[in-house]
Amino acid sequence: MTDGQLTIILKRDWFLFREGIMKILKTIDSTNEYIKRNYEVLNDGYIVRARTQTSGKGRNGRQFYSPDDSGLYMSVLIKTINKSHAEFSAYMAVAVTEVLREFYNTKSSIKWVNDIFIDGKKLGGILCESSYMNAKLQYMIVGLGINIYRSDYPIEIIDKTTYLSKYTDNEIDINVLAEKIVAKFYYYINHENPLEYLNAYRKSSCVLFEDIIVESGNNSFEARATAIDDLGQLVVVDKNGNVHSLSCGEVHVKLVDSGDRSERHEIDNNGNANCNSCHML
Numbered sequence: 001m002t003d004g005q006l007t008i009i010l011k012r013d014w015f016l017f018r019e020g021i022m023k024i025l026k027t028i029d030s031t032n033e034y035i036k037r038n039y040e041v042l043n044d045g046y047i048v049r050a051r052t053q054t055s056g057k058g059r060n061g062r063q064f065y066s067p068d069d070s071g072l073y074m075s076v077l078i079k080t081i082n083k084s085h086a087e088f089s090a091y092m093a094v095a096v097t098e099v100l101r102e103f104y105n106t107k108s109s110i111k112w113v114n115d116i117f118i119d120g121k122k123l124g125g126i127l128c129e130s131s132y133m134n135a136k137l138q139y140m141i142v143g144l145g146i147n148i149y150r151s152d153y154p155i156e157i158i159d160k161t162t163y164l165s166k167y168t169d170n171e172i173d174i175n176v177l178a179e180k181i182v183a184k185f186y187y188y189i190n191h192e193n194p195l196e197y198l199n200a201y202r203k204s205s206c207v208l209f210e211d212i213i214v215e216s217g218n219n220s221f222e223a224r225a226t227a228i229d230d231l232g233q234l235v236v237v238d239k240n241g242n243v244h245s246l247s248c249g250e251v252h253v254k255l256v257d258s259g260d261r262s263e264r265h266e267i268d269n270n271g272n273a274n275c276n277s278c279h280m281l
Contacts, residue, residue, distance in 0.1 A: 022047040022074075022178070029054050031075035032129055032143040039131070039139050044079035045186075049178055053145075070151040070163075071124075072174050075143040076182065083189065086232045086247065088142050089114050089128045090201050095184035096124065096146065097204045103180060104168040109206035112225070112234045112253055116146065117206055121162035123147055144181070148172055195230070202228050212236065212253050214246065225253075 028034050028050040035048060050073045078088065093110045100106040108118045114126040124146035131138045147163040165172060188197045202208060207225045214223055214236060223236035223244065234246040234253065246253070 022049055024048075024175075025050045027052050027054065030143075031073055032127060032141050035075050035077050035141050036129075036131070039077060039079075042077050044077065046077040047074055047178070047182060049074040049174075069174075070147065070149045072144065072146040072148060072178055072181075074178055075141050076185070078140040078142060079138075081137055081140055084232075085128050085130060085140065086113070087197075088140060088189075089126050090232050091185050091188040091197060092126050092142050092144055092181075094188060094197050094200045094204065095181050096126075096144070098200065099177070099180045099184055100164070103177075104164065104170050104172070106164065106167045108204070110201060110204045112205060112207045112228070113232075118162055118164075118167055122160055123162055123164060142185075146177075148174060148177075198228065198230060198232065201232070207234065207253060214244070214253055 023046075025031075025034070025048065028048075030053050031048045031050050034050075035042065035046070051069050053073050083091075090113075093114060093116065096116050097108045097110060100108045106118065108116050108123055111117050111122075114128075115122055116124040116126075124144065127141075127143040127145075129141045129143070131140075147161060149165050150163050191197065205228060208228065209225060211222065211224050214221055221238050223238040225234055225236050227235040229235055229245060231245075231247075236244050236246060238244065
């Protein structure tokens with residue numbers, strides 16, 4: 001696979017042929033911003049990937065560090081919008097964790113709602129953005145950044161960040177990784193059973209059944225994450241016993257620092273919870 005135009009045929013038994021075009025750029029400010037500037041002339045499903053981003057974007061205005069040829073930085077344009085913002089983000093999160101497990105023998109987890117973690121450190125993140133005109137949704141962008149190779153990370157994130165090649169002996173071709181993730185992403189978009197992706201999301205969660213801090217604006221409170229409901233909302237119970245259902249975009253959730261290990265519940269294929277010990281994130 002070379003620079004320029006890369007045609008990906010996403011052929012799977014469970015949905016019809018889908019053809020998208022991936023444009024690979026050497027340097028760009030942000031793949032999300034590139035799509036925003038060009039969305040009118042780009043087709044639904046268009047994908048742009050950059051070798052480096054000078055202003056990679058994270059949630060809440062944060063920067064996503066994107067050094068040259070050290071990670072997967074891509075965005076997908078969605079014009080046929082039949083799913084919610086939260087669902088698209090969850091589809092991509094599940095796609096990433098499943099591809100890393102299936103093809104790179106790496107167990108990653110999802111920190112609600114859009115971060116990918118390995119071994120207690122951030123591997124990557126997802127940023128969904130929307131555009132409206134006259135109160136009508138025009139398009140959505142699903143952006144993804146994954147750290148692939150070791151880099152000189154900024155001092156403020158060096159202890160919180162990790163990279164994929166540290167955890168796998170398998171060869172990593174970033175173009176192939178991108179193709180596999182996109183194929184899995186569209187699998188969940190087109191799948192008829194929404195509970196499949198929700199169960200996969202729950203199984204990969206590193207937040208469920210943990211004590212957390214919920215932050216919303218200038219307010220914060222401690223709670224315990226008890227469930228992810230069928231709308232993808234994180235259900236938490238605060239110290240007063242009040243139940244809150246948290247939706248995408250409203251809050252930032254981070255795990256309470258309560259030691260190196262804690263009780264963890266794994267969700268099996270039948271939706272049952274099993275207690276195990278796991279590393280706190």
